[in-house]
Amino acid sequence: MDLLEYQAKKLFNQVGIPVLPSQPLSSASELKNLQIPYPVVLKSQVMASGRAKLGGVKFVNNTIDAIAACQSIFSLAIEKEYPKVILAESRYNAQKEIFLAIMLDYKLKKPVIFGSGQGGINIEELLNNLVYCPIKDEYSPFYGRRLAKKMGLQGKTINAVTNIINKMYRLFIDQDLDMIEINPLGINHDGAVMALDGKIRVNDYGLLRHPELSELIKPIQDSSPHQSINYSPNNSLFSQFNINTHQKTALISASIDKAIFSINNSQNIISNDTINTCFILEKPCNQITSEDINEIFYKIIKSETINKVLVDLPLEYQFNYSLIQVISKHYPTDFSHWSNKNDERGDRPTGTRFEIRESNKNKTSFALRKIDWIIKTKGDKLNNQINNLPITIINII
Numbered sequence: 001m002d003l004l005e006y007q008a009k010k011l012f013n014q015v016g017i018p019v020l021p022s023q024p025l026s027s028a029s030e031l032k033n034l035q036i037p038y039p040v041v042l043k044s045q046v047m048a049s050g051r052a053k054l055g056g057v058k059f060v061n062n063t064i065d066a067i068a069a070c071q072s073i074f075s076l077a078i079e080k081e082y083p084k085v086i087l088a089e090s091r092y093n094a095q096k097e098i099f100l101a102i103m104l105d106y107k108l109k110k111p112v113i114f115g116s117g118q119g120g121i122n123i124e125e126l127l128n129n130l131v132y133c134p135i136k137d138e139y140s141p142f143y144g145r146r147l148a149k150k151m152g153l154q155g156k157t158i159n160a161v162t163n164i165i166n167k168m169y170r171l172f173i174d175q176d177l178d179m180i181e182i183n184p185l186g187i188n189h190d191g192a193v194m195a196l197d198g199k200i201r202v203n204d205y206g207l208l209r210h211p212e213l214s215e216l217i218k219p220i221q222d223s224s225p226h227q228s229i230n231y232s233p234n235n236s237l238f239s240q241f242n243i244n245t246h247q248k249t250a251l252i253s254a255s256i257d258k259a260i261f262s263i264n265n266s267q268n269i270i271s272n273d274t275i276n277t278c279f280i281l282e283k284p285c286n287q288i289t290s291e292d293i294n295e296i297f298y299k300i301i302k303s304e305t306i307n308k309v310l311v312d313l314p315l316e317y318q319f320n321y322s323l324i325q326v327i328s329k330h331y332p333t334d335f336s337h338w339s340n341k342n343d344e345r346g347d348r349p350t351g352t353r354f355e356i357r358e359s360n361k362n363k364t365s366f367a368l369r370k371i372d373w374i375i376k377t378k379g380d381k382l383n384n385q386i387n388n389l390p391i392t393i394i395n396i397i
Contacts, residue, residue: 001202004045006087007216008198011175015167017182019195022089028070031063036090038062042069043087048079049256052121056083059091079282092194094186098151099126100165101181102172103257107396111135111172113143113165114260115151119184123256126183127243127278132264139169156191164193175213176206179257201257237292239280240299247276249308250300254281254316262312276306285316290326293319297326300371307371314376314396324385327373331389 003011009019021036024045034040044056051057056078058069066088073086099119105112114132118125131150133143144165148158164185172180179201186194207214243263253259263275279296281288300306313319373391375382382393 001204001207002047003200003202003216004047004085005043005198006045006085008180008200009195010216011171011200012182012195012198015171015174017164017167017171017195018193019198020090020092022087025070025086025088026084028067028074031066031070031088034063034066034088036088038066039091040066040088041091042066042073043089044073044076044078044083045085045087046078046081046083048081050121051078054078092186092196093188094184094194094196095189096187097184097196098153098161098187099130099181099183100161100168100185101179101183101257101260102165102168102177103179103261104177105134105261108134111139111169112261112264113147113169114264115147115161115165117151117153124241124243127241127260127263130260130264132260135169139173141166144169157187157193160187160191160193161185164195175210176203177201178203181257199257237288237295238282241278241280243275243278247274248305249275249310250303250306251275251278252281252296252309252311252313253278254285254313256280258312262310275310277303281313285313285319288319288322290322293322293326297323297330301330301369307369309371309373311373311375314378317377317379317381320375320377320382321385323373323375324382324389324391327389327391328385328387331370 006022006024009022012019023035025031025034025042039059039061042058042060044051046056055076056073058073060066060069070086074083076082097119099114099116101114102111103114104110112132112134114130116126116129116131118129120126129151131147133147133150135143141162144162145158147165148161151161153161164182168180168182171177177200179199181199182195182197183199184196186196188194202213251259251262253262259278259280263278279299283292300309311320311323370390373389374394375391376394376396378396380393380395386393
């Protein structure tokens with residue numbers, strides 16, 4: 001269960017993580033009782049990401065502008081989700097923005113702390129500068145300080161950021177969280193820090209032990225704006241982020257936070273390689289059709305650099321099964337007899353010609369290359385599906 005930003009910041013405030021003066025608004029009329037001096041920023045409170053780019057964040061200098069902006073935000077659906085609440089918050093002049101997160105690694109059965117010296121909405125820069133530190137034993141401030149130094153921070157900023165990490169970890173453990181993220185953590189010219197945005201994922205099994213969290217998320221459960229989203233074929237199937245164009249491996253993941261884990265824990269799986277491109281699925285896996293999977297397959301095959309794909313959706317059996325069916329439909333079942341022969345074009349070192357048939361479009365063709373597919377899954381149901389295809393199944397416990 002994910003918390004909205006204004007709910008996450010309530011928990012931040014409880015453990016002493018600095019947050020700006022703010023006030024949640026359920027209608028534009030509540031602006032007449034706004035307790036925060038202008039200028040302020042108005043933020044749409046939705047589960048979907050990308051609010052700023054899509055018009056869900058507006059800066060205003062007076063009540064008249066605020067009313068117009070508030071009405072506009074309430075009327076704006078982001079990924080088919082309309083906000084029930086808008087957060088009005090004081091403005092903050094950050095000289096630098098960084099990223100911090102703590103996530104539970106189910107494979108290691110330990111928390112891992114992440115940081116990036118480049119935070120904010122530029123995901124490519126964030127991932128390119130990402131560093132991490134697993135908590136091997138009992139947590140101590142040493143881990144936070146070590147991460148801050150790996151992020152390239154200097155001077156008193158190291159102590160300030162270490163202090164934030166310590167408080168994040170306390171909240172993470174005390175509330176049995178799956179994930180806690182601050183993006184961005186603003187740093188001003190004096191080295192002071194401020195949590196400008198926050199995301200918390202509550203462990204569903206931990207709710208029984210924390211009735212205060214149940215009360216906090218009750219508005220989400222009552223209105224359920226995120227669960228009622230209806231995706232249409234016109235929505236984007238995936239977001240694509242280029243991480244390291246000198247590498248050869250692509251990653252398919254369900255979310256940015258899960259991709260962060262994969263990027264930093266995949267080198268032993270893909271022979272010390274790192275990720276070239278990351279595909280983040282924008283639809284829930286149970287709503288992805290075989291046609292959608294074909295689209296992802298075509299996108300990867302047409303790339304001239306990718307020769308390996310890590311599919312890190314271990315719990316999505318149906319998606320992984322459908323992907324294998326797509327691969328088997330287009331590839332020969334035995335690569336030991338792989339031939340580059342083509343009657344019309346002759347030998348092609350990159351492989352045989354492959355035709356894509358798209359509705360209302362002319363056929364396009366390109367060379368089908370051998371790509372190694374590494375699929376993480378839970379259980380061994382897929383092992384008998386791969387035959388002699390270039391597919392490796394990694395079974396997680």
